[in-house]
Amino acid sequence: MKKYVLMLSVILLITGTAFYKPIKEKIQEKPVDKNISFAIYKGADYTAKVYDCTYVQVQVTVEKVRDDKCTVVWDKTFDEKLLKQYPTAKNAIAEQINITGVFEKKEHLQVKYVLTYNSKGTELQMQGENVIADSANISALSPKGQLALVL
Known part of the structure; x- marks a missing residue:
């Protein structure tokens, strides 16, 4: 009986050792890098006189969300300028961001x-947000695979 218990213990130990590394790798996820690109451009013709005194400031923030905790990983405020000075879609202001250390x-x-x-002197703020689960989902935000902020 002791021989069988000893033999069973050795078999279980060998089996456990063989499966330890593959199971550990599946449980311990490695962080990955995520790339986000977006473009800022005007979506209409703002050359009319009514827009001569209309300025726009754009602020973009990227947060890493885990459970209920949000951590800002990138933030940029684009200088205020006349709405008519923003480029068209063809010459859009493009920005590419690389976020490291994301556990998918x-x-x-x-x-x-x-x-x-x-x-x-009259201000109007418009806010929005997009959740990006992984890099492949970025293409769902706009036809060109970019987050587009259209003014």
Whole structure:
């Protein structure tokens, strides 16, 4: 009986050792890099006189979200300028961001933006956000595979 218990213990030990590394690798996820690209451009013709005093400031923030905790990993405010000075889609302001250390199974990225319009002292803010689960989902945000902030 002791011989069988000893033999069973040795077999279990060998089997456990053989499966330890593959199981450990599946449980311990390695962080990956995520790439986000977006473009800022005007979506209409703002050459009319009514837009002569209309300025726009754009703020874009990327957050890493894990459970209920949000951590800002990238933030940029584009200088305020006249709405008519923003480029068309053909010459859009392009920005590419590389976020390192994202655990895909536990975290996702969230892009938030605030457009602040100022016309003769009257301000209007428009806010929005897009959740990006992984790099492949970025193409769902706009036809060109970019997050597009259209003014």
